Amino acid sequence: MNKTLHVGLDVHKDTIAVAVAEDGRGGEVRFYGTVVNSADAVLRLTKTLIKNGHTSSFCYEAGPCGYGLHRHLTKLGFECAVVSPSMIPRKAGHRVKTDRRESTPKTL
Structure with missing residues (x-):
């Protein structure tokens, strides 16, 4: 059975912060780390994420x-969504x- 990893990216000029959420309600959400913002680093990241037979869905x-x-x-060959900042749900009073x-991928 193929599990989907939902990958949230926070993209900057030099770096990309990566968080991964496993599929399902009980799936673990964890901060994966920071990678350099380059094509080679992104390719290595994708190869690492699909290593265990998972499919990945990216969003930033x-x-x-x-x-x-x-x-x-x-x-x-990956699914990738680019989200408008005004459409991302925020908690009331959440400013930090x-x-x-x-x-970290947001759940609705």
Whole structure:
């Protein structure tokens, strides 16, 4: 049985913060780490994530870094969604922004 890993990315000019959520209600959500924002580093990341037979679905917030990452991931054959910042649900009074918190996939 193929499990889907939902991968949240917080993209910056030099780095990408990565968080992974396993499929299902009881799936673990964890901060994976930070990788360099380059095509080679993203390729290594994708190979690592699919190593155990998992399929990966990527998502990140639209910003000044553009759609280069989206084009690269879809070219590699992965599903990738770019989300408008205004459409991301936020808790009332939630103002602190950190890489770890921004890369973690949000549940609705």
